[in-house]
Amino acid sequence: RDAAPTAGPALDARVQAFLDSKRGEWRRGVNLWNVPEGGARVMHDLVVQRGHRRILDIGTSTGHSALWLAWAASKTGGRVTTIEIDPGRHAEALRNFREAGLDGFIDARLGDAHELVKQLPGPWDFVFQDADKDWSLNYWNALKDKLSPRACYAVDHVMHSRSPGIRGFVESAQGDARFEHRVHDMGGGDLFVVCGKG
Numbered sequence: 001r002d003a004a005p006t007a008g009p010a011l012d013a014r015v016q017a018f019l020d021s022k023r024g025e026w027r028r029g030v031n032l033w034n035v036p037e038g039g040a041r042v043m044h045d046l047v048v049q050r051g052h053r054r055i056l057d058i059g060t061s062t063g064h065s066a067l068w069l070a071w072a073a074s075k076t077g078g079r080v081t082t083i084e085i086d087p088g089r090h091a092e093a094l095r096n097f098r099e100a101g102l103d104g105f106i107d108a109r110l111g112d113a114h115e116l117v118k119q120l121p122g123p124w125d126f127v128f129q130d131a132d133k134d135w136s137l138n139y140w141n142a143l144k145d146k147l148s149p150r151a152c153y154a155v156d157h158v159m160h161s162r163s164p165g166i167r168g169f170v171e172s173a174q175g176d177a178r179f180e181h182r183v184h185d186m187g188g189g190d191l192f193v194v195c196g197k198g
């Protein structure tokens with residue numbers, strides 16, 4: 001395979017072609033649960049508009065959200081760190097990142113995010129928390145003080161969730177005066193995004 005182009009129109013064309021070739025394949029299979037394209041696009045646009053560079057993607061699966069975030073990172077001079085606990089999904093994600101030409105913008109870690117989010121120093125400009133949702137409050141508590149002042153932190157499918165971890169996260173985030181939140185329609189669920197007012 002040709003070496004991946006660096007950021008710019010050639011890379012954009014390669015990523016677009018890869019995403020087009022995979023459209024309809026994401027979310028297939030048990031437990032993959034790739035983020036819908038609508039939500040991925042909202043996050044891509046937020047990262048580009050706000051110039052976020054240090055990006056954390058928790059729960060890689062086969063890499064749909066990481067690809068969109070890395071595409072955004074290619075435009076901001078940033079980089080994505082993504083964490084997956086399942087070796088098979090991690091390996092498939094690595095293949096996807098290479099094929100899309102975005103592997104140079106992604107640090108893909110195989111491991112338990114419960115531990116890694118504590119170990120990784122940050123600061124983070126953008127976080128997409130999409131692993132085990134019952135752990136949402138714990139992830140938030142581990143990360144909220146490692147966010148840069150204008151950082152955004154996104155979690156999908158929260159508004160109708162009864163998970164105590166998700167409810168605890170939403171209450172904590174909404175009650176923290178440093179942040180304001182918005183809810184985006186992903187066309188098939190909601191994307192809850194908290195952004196620093198700094």
Ligand SMILES: C[S@@+](CC[C@H](N)C(=O)[O-])C[C@H]1O[C@@H](n2cnc3c(N)ncnc32)[C@H](O)[C@@H]1O
Pocket residue numbers: 031032033034035058059060061062063064065066083084085086089111112113114130131132
């Ligand atoms: C909803 S999927 C992520 C989808 C992905 N963000 C995308 O858009 O393609 C959740 C993933 O989190 C992983 N996961 C669950 N618990 C984890 C943990 N403690 N550490 C790391 N990954 C975890 C699962 O194996 C699964 O692949």
